[in-house]
Amino acid sequence: MTHSRARLPVPRDRFVPSVVWLENPAGDGFTPVSRTDDEAGWRALVEADEPIVTQVDDGRAPPNGVGLRPSSSCSQPSLVAAMLEELDVRAGHRVLEIGTGTGWNAALLTERVGPRGRVVSVEVDSEVADRARIRLLRAGYSPLVVTGDGLAGHPPAAPYDRVVCTASVRRIPRAWIAQTRPGGKIVTPWGTDYGDDALTRWEVHEDGSASGRCGTDLAFMRLRDQRRDFLEPSxxxxxxxxxxxxxxxxxxxxxxxxxxxxxxxxxxxxxxxxxxxxxxxxxxxxxxxxxxxxxxxxxxxxxxxxxxxxxxxxxxxxxxxxxxxxxxxxxxAGKPTPQQYELTVSPDGTHAVRLDTPTGPHRWSVAA
Ligand SMILES: C[S@@+](CC[C@H](N)C(=O)[O-])C[C@H]1O[C@@H](n2cnc3c(N)ncnc32)[C@H](O)[C@@H]1O
The missing domain is CATH 3.30.160 (Double Stranded RNA Binding Domain)
Structure with a gap:
């Protein structure tokens, strides 16, 4: 998927760590690129409109220096810009981010909300969270970075005007809806186990439900406990x-x-x-x-x-x-596109879709 190049007010080189991971040409793993050893290679990655893998295998030392699964990254700049646009963050907003990663998006959100707003960012990996806190402080930003499971949100600072998740989810947690004010918005990559995820924007309603629509497709890593698994039969x-x-x-x-x-x-x-x-x-x-x-x-x-x-x-x-x-x-059903579906989450957490076709509406619950 391509997104329009947008100018973002915080340079990402202040947030990208000095060791990053590059996918091998054969697609069979990730090897490290160190800024100390290869400044030009590192900078080329930072300046490209591509995601940069900043942690593999949940931070466990990869065997033979080759990592298998990306577990934290600095997202693609044009995608970050598209998500911020979708989120429609304004000065004075209270924003909850799930997935602090490098802290770059938390810095961008802090710029947007200005001195009257507040940004809380939750990161599940304590080492990743600690490093993000240091980089944010060095760059002059002070959002609250919480180490914890983002599925629970962060109730002490609720209600939020906006919630953004920078990892993909299969279910919108009820906590996110409960912690968003009615009329507030949740933006996240969302999808089933099957194929690509869609950038979705949900509006939260008075009765504790949320409804949304799909935008374009995107490839994002999943939240830790919603990862997909594949089988390799002998x-x-x-x-x-x-x-x-x-x-x-x-x-x-x-x-x-x-x-x-x-x-x-x-x-x-x-x-x-x-x-x-x-x-x-x-x-x-x-x-x-x-x-x-x-x-x-x-x-x-x-x-x-x-x-x-x-x-x-x-x-x-x-x-x-x-x-x-x-x-x-x-x-x-007439080859419906993802954008034709109306998505809802009921107050009890049931996810459902509705599709209007020439032969009438179809509505069903999406399996948990
Ligand atoms: C694509 S990265 C986020 C990029 C980040 N926003 C940035 O600006 O660099 C996704 C992050 O989500 C974190 N994550 C995964 N599962 C999580 C969870 N359950 N709660 C909070 N963070 C989680 C990962 O550790 C990873 O750092």
Whole structure:
């Protein structure tokens, strides 16, 4: 996804740590880049309109110096600008941020709210939070940085005019809604387990509910306890899996994994299913579906020039059949885009969607 380049009033080099992590060209891990050893390389990363990974594997020393999973980052500048615009922060606002990370966005929020406003930022990782506090102070900003689980918000400073989460969530926690004043807004990347997340903006209502709409797609790391998990069955397990074929073609498979097409709808209709795509070479691609909770897994093996494609399925769920059915539903509903859905969270925390189609409205709860 691309966002317009916007000028942000706080330079990010004051917040990016001297050791950052760069993805290996093969996509199999992250290796460190140190400012001390490679000032030009570090600066090129800081000046690019790209996210910078600032911690891997929750800060545990990576084996062989290679990190596997990014766990904290300094977000892409144009995306930060887009989120701030969506949040519509004004002078004097009280703002809660979840995911302090480097502290850069907390500094930008502090600039926006001015001396009459207040910014509270919650970070789950104590080392990340401590470093952010130091950088913020050095740069002349003093938001309150709280070490803790952002799912609980920060009740002592509530109510907030704005809540922004700089990591993706599957559920909008009731605490965030309870701590936002009626008419206030929550902006967060939100999505199901399935595909890309959408930038969503929610308005909080008097009765403790919230309603929202989707914007564009974005790739953000998940809050720690809402991460997605994938399965890696052994060769023997794959060999023993149910094997069928599908006559679905490349166009339909593309639609199933593409946010602008069916992936958002499929995620709303197929709970607890995560899709991954692996390009083995120019002619072979595997689309895999994972439900780590029920240990169900499926793979469609796309081979150029060899159709129909083999489908293998393991575990109690038949994930491919579920995704295939959801894709057919998307076609029958007139190919709705993510932006057509109206999103709601009821006071009891139920997440639901409503879609108006020419044949009438469809409304259903999104599985917890
Ligand atoms: C993309 S980074 C945030 C970027 C940050 N706003 C900045 O300006 O650099 C996401 C952050 O969320 C934090 N995080 C993950 N789960 C969390 C949780 N449950 N509560 C609070 N912070 C969390 C991560 O440790 C990470 O630092």
């Amino acid at each position: 060769e023997d397990e794959i060999e023993a899996a149910d094997s069928t074929v599908t006559r679905r073609g490349g166009r339909e498979l593309f639609e199933m994994i593409s946010f602008a097409h069916a992936s958002f709808t499929i995620g709303l209709r197929v709970p607890n299913c995560y899709v991954t795509v692996e390009d083995l070479d120019a002619d072979h691609r595997n689309v895999e579906l994972h439900d780590a909770r029920s240990t169900s897994w499926a793979r469609v093996e796309l081979v150029r020039g060899l159709h129909p494609w083999t489908v293998r399925q393991l575990g109690p769920r038949r994930l491919w059949n579920e995704v295939d059915t959801a894709h057919r539903w998307w076609l029958s």
